[in-house]
Amino acid sequence: MIVVRQRMIKTNQRHLPLGSALLFAALLALSSCNPTEVTPTGSRSGILSNKDGSYDNMGYVYEESPAILGGAAVSASSINMAPYVYRKYPKAITSNTILTGNCGMNFYFYGNYSDSLDNCIQSLGNHTDFQSLPRQAENTWMYPTGSKEFYQVNALYHVQKGVDTFFEKMAYAYKKIHSLPLAVPKSVPSYLRSSNMFWFTGVSSLDSQIFRNSFLSSYSQCEAANNASFDPAGPSLCFGYHPSYPNFFFVQDPSIIYHEFGHAMVSIMMNMRNGTATETHPFRSNLGKFGFDEAGSLNEGIADYYSYVMNKRTHIGEWALGLYNQSRPMSESDSAHVPALDTTSEGRLSYPQYINYDPNNPNIPIEDVHYGGQIVSHYMVALTEEFKSQCGISGDADGGHAAATSYMVLLLSETLSELGDLNAKGIDDFTIPFTDATYFNNLDPTNSFLWTQYVNKVTYRRFFQVFAKNIYKYITGSVCSGFDKNESEKLLDDYGLLLFKNYNDNGNSTKSRTLAYTNAVPFIPAQALTPVSENNRRKSVLVSKTLLNSATAVANSSSTVGFYIIDNRTDMQNLLADLLYKGFPVPLSTGTAGVDYNNGNIKVSPGEIVAVIPNLYNSSNSTMAGVHLLANDWDHVNVTDRTTGNFKPCVVDTVTTVDQGAEAALTCTTTETDYKRLVKNTSTNLFPANAAAPVCMVQLESGNSTRWVSQNEFRRKQGLTLQDKDCLGYSTTGVSETDFSFNPHECLARFLPGASDAFFSKINPSKTYYETVVKDSDSKHFNAGNLLIMEVNKWVPPGTKFRCRLRAKFGNCSDCYTDAANANDDYQDSEYNGPKPYKVINFDFDVND
Amino acid sequence: MISRSKIFTIFAVLVLCLVWSMQNMKKKAHELARSSAVVAQAVPPNTLVFPASNKNGREVITRLQDKQTQKAPSNKPDPQWQDNFEKILVIQSGSKLRDLEVKKLHSFVWSVGGQNLNVESVLVSFKNEKNESTKFNALVDSQNGKIIQTWNQPVKDPGNPRENFGVKLDPRYNNE
Incomplete structure (x- = not known):
């Protein structure tokens, strides 16, 4: 028998208000009248009658996980959800006739406009379910606790709460952002409503071409063992199970539901700029890849933070992750942490010292996005607390939680929409994207995916530079002047995240320093570069x-x-x-x-x-x-022959020299601003004069000397007699014997x-x-x-x-x-080529x- | 004879009128802009302008005036692209794929590293040997099924991240 033991649970219990404790005691007393747990599907045992319609559209829900409501001794092996459901007071689930939820967002743009999307959430049991559950004959969603339907209802209840909170905060963010003067460059587009990119819909008539479904599916008892997940290609949420504990499910832990919806929210915000009312970029930005990277860690940290937004607790997964001894704190004050950590400047969970730190097993490092993301969640919780205390909102009924977390969603939406911008514009005209072929973000629309996901992918440095810019612009500059630039930089530095020298807010084009925002949108004037105050950099050490x-x-x-x-x-x-x-x-x-x-x-x-x-x-x-x-591939060669594409490598370090066949002049003195691969142009039958070449060269012996050459040159001069079809990466079908994207310089x-x-x-x-x-x-x-x-x-x-x-x-x-030759301005995107x-x-x- | 002060007063009044009327015009222009914005916002979201199509009816995606994609595509669509694409996935899986489904979403012309190609946007779904589902999107060469780009990969949150996959270092590398 496994007993969930979490130090954090004790902490939470200390913080539980008296009212909650009394409510829980009442819940236990009431539930004892009906100790039976898994009543078979379809059974009506213990279900409230709805003869007078007072329970219309309502269902039984658990507001928190068994670990929070029941404490440390709750066992996963014999879990009974009945004590955690207040059966006398069911909650509103949905007024739809099938188990789906609706979405709506308010857009304030020179007047109030709202948009609603019916059936934007669908709650199913697993992937074999294709039909939504119909409302019961008595117009309720009340099912026996522990039944398949019960979990579907609960999943919808919590996902809907997450969605409603997100749209409420996005409405605030949108209004604040677009209430600022036109001269302020903004990232969340004013045309968000007409583009529908505030949800998984995109351009309506193209929905089927972009998403499998225009609604978010939730699978409350998904087939995945030991896992929960968000699947943007669904889009869907999946809450799995533990093979050894038949009554244990991830969906029993609402903090995990909020976490997974947090990933969905990140996906939406990353892609807010990737569509207009009339067209959508063919790709969508991800935040993270496989294995460890900082983009994935940011995604996990933000998803953890969303659980805090929803339940105000600075710990996640006490129940679902606690079973694996893997729940995570979000504040240094959590008792799960090692003693060295506290909420002082010195005691923060700082980067990079704690990037591989697992509080459940602090002596054994782990390189993992979830644990790496703790630095992000801790910083965000600390920043939220700063907002609560410094922005005049602490007197709110909830201590300023709703307001402070709305500020955070404003910052996240501005930051993520800029980082994930595949249309590469960065800013917009009044109500539509500007029309010039000038780009301010992620190189250009054709190569933006490559740039944002690989070449200049999102890292802690890149994210927090944009985030700090947005704090300065929107928080200090608009909603809370009490939280100033120094305080913002000091808090970032406490976490080791003051990794940049300026806010990169001067708005240069990705390809030319002489083009600025004002060249594309005249009402946005030239922007000054905001430097970081070096006095604030104490823990964030920079290295050559x-x-x-x-x-x-x-x-x-x-x-x-x-x-x-x-x-x-x-x-x-x-x-x-x-x-x-x-x-x-x-x-x-x-x-x-x-x-x-x-x-x-x-x-x-x-x-x-x-x-x-x-x-x-x-x-x-x-x-x-x-x-x-x-x-x-990158721009590190000088193409010497356009009919073969053969090249000399450029001198880029002291390792490959002119004596070894390298070139120091000609095209090697500049970096190509357009990203082109070294592939033959079919109309001219020539290779490009400037191109990004594959990274691997071969050593060719000629006489007494050797030189580094392209793989294409080697295969022809070394007598290999390899035809194109014998090369790596060559592929044809019956229509043509030519592979038009084949690169002969990576033949070997x-x-x-x-x-x-x-x-x-x-x-x-x-x-x-x-x-x-x-x-x-x-x-x-x-x-x-x-x-x-x-x-x-x-x-x-x-x-x-x-x-x-x-x-x-x-x-x-x-x-x-940063480029010392340009007053320490950041490199342009094209220079990453x-x-x-x-x-x-x-x-x-x-x-x- | 009009005194200098009267001339100055008349001139000042004229200047003030001019400034006022310019400001009024500006305000009106701004209000017009506002109202057109409101109109733009009020347009139903499903008002769709289809991008231009080429002779074969294949959509040429001109992403926000990106001129590069105006060139004719190099490759020719071949129905065999899907078989080739599926083979690529099967080879990588070591034949562990189950229930592989490739759903074609969209066909268009796209610039790939400077080359214009006919491409297919597809949704791939399959299960692994543990019956777990995976989905992602891919952009595929319409002629030979080569994968050009993939996106929308799932974000998986294992109960125990320490059991995440990786590779063990060969013991012949003695790093102690």
């Missing part, structure tokens, strides 16, 4: 990128390598299958490489699919945090699309990543987010030498984001037999 290297570059130990290779067939097959199950296909070449060639010799061999894990080394005296490594070795970037939580001073994170972890596993996946052509001759030019930057980097923001990490390898 020059001090990041691969381990071999500094270590003399023969047992330390710069890159780990995993080529075990079973491990790789399982990894690929797991990635696909996470929704990340990494398209493998057919006929030229495959796991069948994997020989498990921890070297790179012909035909193999291998995982490459860079073992990065930090030679500084401070921790490096949020290290992001890219292996995607390539990092797989979708697995060409890796993320590392932190690297301690004078340590490698392995020593910092993996060595002390319980499983000694590398996180899936640490891996780059590469495939090697089976026709590559053993002994062939490759050099892959990877690029790294990290969150607390002092010289990865080149070497300037990055440290180039060379991955050299020989192909072995």
Whole structure:
């Protein structure tokens, strides 16, 4: 028998008001009249009669989880929900005739307008249910506690509460944002109502082309074991079960329901700018990938925070996660924390020190988005508390909770809608997007997905820079001048999150510093760059990128390598299958490489699919945090022949020199502002003069010298006689023998699309990543987010030498984001297509037999 | 004879009138803008302007005046794209996929790294060997089924994050 034991529960009990305790006592007394739990579906045992219609549209609900209402001794193995349902006072569920909920949001834009979406939520049991539950003949939703229908009703009750609260706060945010003068640049679009991007609907007539459904489905007893999830492609929420405890379900814990809806809310806010009344961008922005990254940690932290918005408790998952000993606090005052943490400036849960901290198991680090996200949830709770105390709202009946959390939703919607902007405009004209082909965010509409998800993905630095800008603009500048810039920066610094030198609020175009907001929208004047006050930076330490290297570059130990290779067939097959199950296909070449060639010799061999894990080394005296490594195509070559696309690599570091065939002048002196791949143009039959090239080059011997060349040049000059169809990534069907997106410069070795970037939580001073994170972890596993996946052509001759030019930057980097040559303004988006923001990490390898 | 002070007064009144009328015009213009905004907001959300179509009836997505996508696509749609696409998924899964469903949502022309291609936007759903469902969206080459982009991946919250997947370091790497 498992007994849920959580230190936090005791804390909560201390904070429970007397009224709640009395109510719970009354609940227990009442429920004792009906101790029977799982009454079979359809049974009417103990159901209130609704003859006079006073219980119309009502159902039995539990307001909190058994762990909160019942305390630490409640057992998951014999859970009975009856004591937690106040049967005498059922709650309103829905007035619809089927078990669905409605949504509505008010838009104040020079007058009040509202929009409603009927049946925007559908509550089902599991994926075999296709029909919504009909209202009972007596017009109620009252079902026996513990029945399948009971959980469906409860899921709808709590999801609807989450949705209503979100729309209430979004209505506040929208009104505040659009009440500011036109001259203030804004991100949440004024046309949000006509675009319908405030829900999963988009342009009405295109709904079926964008979403599977225009309503959010909730599966209260989903088929997923040990899991809850949000599925944006549904869109749906899934609340799973524990295989060993037949009466235990994640849906029994409302904090988990709010958390999962929090992910849905993030998805909505990330995509608010991605549609208009007439068209929708074909992609949607995600916040997070597979394995560990800071975007995913932000998503988890915000989802945890939403549970606090809903129930005011600074702890999540006491019941559902408590069963696994994995519930999470959201305040340093929580007794679940180690004693070193408290709510003083020194005691905050700061980045990066606590990025891998698990309060349930503090001695064993874990690199995981949920635990990494605790820094975000703790900061957000602390900021909310600051608003409550400093914005004149503490006298509100709820202590200012509703008002302060509305400020937070304002900040989140402005921040996330800017970060996830795939139309790349950044700002708008009065009621519609401006029409110029000028972009202020995420490069341009064609490449914005690549930029926002990979090249310049959302990190703690990027998120909190935009968030701080919005605090300054909307909170200090509008709703609460008492919370000033210094206080904002100090709180960020308490959490180690003051990672930027300015607010990047001057509005330069992504491709030209001479173009500003005012060029696209004349009523928005030129914006000044707001610097961070350096006096406020005490805990947020910035480190130079020059001090990041691969381990071999500094270590003399023969047992330390710069890159780990995993080529075990079973491990790789399982990894690929797991990635696909996470929704990340990494398209493998057919006929030229495959796991069948994997020989498990921890070297790179012909035909193999291998995982490459860079073992990065930090030679500084401070921790490096949020290290992001890219292996995607970038502008690092000078194309010398447009008929073949052959190139000379640019001199971007001291490793590849002019003597080795590199070029220091010509196109190598600038970075291409348009992102183009090195693929032949079918109309001109030429390769582009400037293009982003694959990262891996080959060493070609000619006479007594060697030089680094493109894979295309190597395969022709080294006598391999490989045709295009024998190259990696080549694919045709009957209609044409040409693959128009084929890149011949990755014919021999390539990092797989979708697995060409890796993320590392932190690297301690004078340590490698392995020593910092993996060595002390319980499983000694590398996180899936640490891996780059590469495939090697089976026709590559053993002994062939490759050099892959990877690029790294990290969150607390002092010289990865700002351009000293431009008054420390942030780099333009297009500069992330080149070497300037990055440290180039060379991955050299020989192909072995 | 009109005195200088009278001339000044008349001039000042004229200037004031001019300023007032300009401000009034500005105010009216702003009110007009407001009212048109309100009209714009009041337009039913399902008022849809379909993007331009090319000769084959395939929608050319001109994302907010992105001129690049005006060029003719390089590839030709082939019905075999779906078989190829499904094969790619099956290979990666190690044949562990169950109930694979590829639902075509939308066909259009899209610029991929500087190349214009006919593409299919699809919704993929399947189950793994544990009967757990997964869905995501993908953009696929209409000719050969190659995956161009994927998005809308699920956010999974395991009860125990310590059981999340990863890879173990080969013991031959001695890092102690």
